[in-house]
Structure formats: C-alpha cells, structure tokens
Amino acid sequence: MIETKKIIERAVLVGVADGNTSEEKAREYLNELAFLVTTSGAVAVKIFLQNLPHPDHRTYVGSGKLEEIRQYVEAEEIDIVVFDDELSPAQTRNVEAVLSSAGYDASDDAGAKKRKGAKVLDRTRLILDIFALHARSAHARTQVELAQYQYMLPRLTRMWSHLSRQRAGVGARGPGEKEIETDRRVVNDRISLLKERLREIDKQKITQRKNREKMVRVALVGYTNVGKSTLMNIISKSDILAENKLFATLDTTVRKVVIGNLPFLMSDTVGFIRKLPHHLVESFKSTLDEVRESDILLHVVDLSHPEFEEQIEIVEQTLSEIGVADKCRITVFNKIDAYRERQASTTKYAPDDGNSINNLEKLWVKKLHAPAFFISAKTKENLQTFRDFLYTQVRKVHVTRYPYDKLLYEDF
Numbered sequence: 001m002i003e004t005k006k007i008i009e010r011a012v013l014v015g016v017a018d019g020n021t022s023e024e025k026a027r028e029y030l031n032e033l034a035f036l037v038t039t040s041g042a043v044a045v046k047i048f049l050q051n052l053p054h055p056d057h058r059t060y061v062g063s064g065k066l067e068e069i070r071q072y073v074e075a076e077e078i079d080i081v082v083f084d085d086e087l088s089p090a091q092t093r094n095v096e097a098v099l100s101s102a103g104y105d106a107s108d109d110a111g112a113k114k115r116k117g118a119k120v121l122d123r124t125r126l127i128l129d130i131f132a133l134h135a136r137s138a139h140a141r142t143q144v145e146l147a148q149y150q151y152m153l154p155r156l157t158r159m160w161s162h163l164s165r166q167r168a169g170v171g172a173r174g175p176g177e178k179e180i181e182t183d184r185r186v187v188n189d190r191i192s193l194l195k196e197r198l199r200e201i202d203k204q205k206i207t208q209r210k211n212r213e214k215m216v217r218v219a220l221v222g223y224t225n226v227g228k229s230t231l232m233n234i235i236s237k238s239d240i241l242a243e244n245k246l247f248a249t250l251d252t253t254v255r256k257v258v259i260g261n262l263p264f265l266m267s268d269t270v271g272f273i274r275k276l277p278h279h280l281v282e283s284f285k286s287t288l289d290e291v292r293e294s295d296i297l298l299h300v301v302d303l304s305h306p307e308f309e310e311q312i313e314i315v316e317q318t319l320s321e322i323g324v325a326d327k328c329r330i331t332v333f334n335k336i337d338a339y340r341e342r343q344a345s346t347t348k349y350a351p352d353d354g355n356s357i358n359n360l361e362k363l364w365v366k367k368l369h370a371p372a373f374f375i376s377a378k379t380k381e382n383l384q385t386f387r388d389f390l391y392t393q394v395r396k397v398h399v400t401r402y403p404y405d406k407l408l409y410e411d412f
Helices: 023-040 063-075 089-099 123-134 138-159 179-211 228-236 278-283 285-292 308-321 336-346 355-368 383-401
Strands: 010-017 043-051 080-083 119-122 217-222 253-259 262-268 296-302 329-334 372-374
Touching (some): 010 023, 010 063, 023 080, 043 063, 080 089, 089 119, 089 138, 123 278, 138 278, 179 285, 217 228, 217 308, 228 253, 228 296, 253 383, 262 383, 296 308, 329 355, 329 383, 372 383
Parallel strands (some): 010 080, 217 296, 296 329
Antiparallel strands (some): 253 262
C-alpha cells in the first residue's frame, strides 16, 4: 500500500486598518483569522495589513498592495489568500483577476505542485468551510448547507465561468435560458428544500424540549474556544468533544446534571465569534432556541485571552440580538491558570499570589452587577464554590416552579 503525504495548503492573510479600527486591533483580528485558517487545516504564513480610510470598494486593498500580494503569492507558491472581511461578489471577481496567474494548486494527484490561480477566500467563506468540516449531525449539516447556498447565490456568476455563456448546439436549442439562470433556479430550489427540512427538524426539537420542560435548564454560552465543552464535561461528568479549535462544537448537546439532590439539564451551544456570518446566524436560529428557552445562562469567558473584554461585548451583543439579554446570567471566567502563566511571562514582577484574581473578581462583580466566578476547568480551581452557587440558583428556579417538591427541603 502506497502512503500519500497530505499536502498542507499555505495561506496569506489580508486586512485593513480603517477609521474605526486601529492598526494594533486589526493585527489582533488577523491573529484570530490565522487561528481560523489553522482550524480549517491550512497554515498562515504571512500577514498583509494596509491602513486605509475604508476598504477599497473594488479590490478591498489598494492596487499597489494587491500587486505586492500577487508578487509574494507567486514567489512563495501560496495556495490561498484570505481576507478578514466578507468580500462583495465584485471585489472577489476583481481580486481573482489580479491573482489568476499567481499561486499553486496543492492537490495535484502526481504529488507535484501545479501552477494555478491562488484561491481567494473571505472571512465568511472560511467560517462556512470550518462549520462544514465540523458538522456531525443531520441538523448541523443541513444548517451549514443552507448557509453555504445562501452565500453562494449572489456569487454564481464568478464561481463558474461557464454559467454566463449561452447554451448552443444540437439538443441544446430551446427557450434560450442561460446556464446562470438555470443554476440560480436550482440553488433557490435547494434553499427551499433545506428550509423545509429544517422546519421538520425544528418540530422534532420542539417536541424534545417540551418533554424536558419540567426540569430547570441551564445553557452554556460564550465566545468560541473559551472552554465551554470542558466545563460541561466536568459538571455533567460526560465526554463531549473538547479541542483547542474554533467551533469544535456545532451541535447543541444536552446532559442531565445532578448537584447534591437536585437534577437539571445543561446544554452546550455553538460559540460566538466576531463578524459571525449572518447566513449562519439565520440558519442556526433553531440551535439558539436552546439558549432562549433556558432558565439560567452561564456566560463562559477565557480570562487568559488578551481580548477577553471585547469577546464579552460580542457575546452580550449577540445575546441581546436573540432576545435573552434580561435572562438570569452567571459569568464564569475560565482558564485562570493560563491567565497566571501569561501574566508571569509578560511581567518582571513575582508570580501572581492570588490577589490579582481576587481584585479582578471584585472589579467584575461590580461592573456586571451580577455574580462572577473565576475558575479553571482544567485544574478545577474554585470549581466547588461555583458548583455550590449554581446549585442555589437552580434551586431558586425549582422552588418557584415546584414549591412543594420534597427534594428542596433536603440538604445536599
């Protein structure tokens, strides 16, 4: 048996620091884009960043910068060029025209690289690709496929060059419908079919949730890759997939949890991210119903991430958009072990003695006007304190719903 070596595609990243985004912030965004590229199975090798009042409406970056990118892509045999925003169909077409002679195809069957225009992806297309890669259930696959077709529809002209040509020849004469019109009709039909399929799946999900209505429901929410699945595994004693990748969890997972004598349901939901494609938000609405119908939200935050405050804002904004801003919420700052390591590596002072975490806790409780806990799901530090508090909150909901439940009068 001959083993074939998998060729890892190499990518360059392109971003713009405009009037609303500083150069430092734009670089941080590109670092996140690099993580997305890694999650997709490629590797980011270089970043191109340009300061502009606003992205160029024709080619996103200026013509000089685009030519610089083209030269680098050709010289370094780059496979993919990824832009940190959603490109319009016209922008993509113009960029592809410039990069059509640069780049190499990494999937040559003979093992040798073959010259071909570098693939041009925007942030939305990349995230859709990652979602497709991680979709496991029929529900998730249907949601992702719907989002892909909705993204594809206005881009049909550029995605297949043959579609703009009129059919001709024997057996092809007819009413004169162009292939682009035929393909657009096919895609629209597929979108309608997928929406109908999702409606059927949603009916099943609603029935499942109705069967669970009697129990208190807790939902984990947060930015992607903050440790929600790891925390879920510890609290529920389950084995949900937990990886250091963006969007490792797409399907909402529900587990029965018992703390002391009180059972409740906990759900792990898809993570949020900056500039989450609206196609995905639309198609994943039914998945977010688990959040809407929960009694308590656990907002998990990665304290070790340098931009955790911005991540909090993005999650809060998303929760507000789906109508759950007023729901009972507990903020859980996770990865305090990694936070201490980062602090130790970036300061000349002695290692953290615990006071900085205590001070942060006081600060954020005051800032949020709500309970906040600083834990490590990895080392289980402060986990018991958090579990005890979660029990009291679940118990309060249970008392309101079932005031005569004898379990409530037993100590755990």
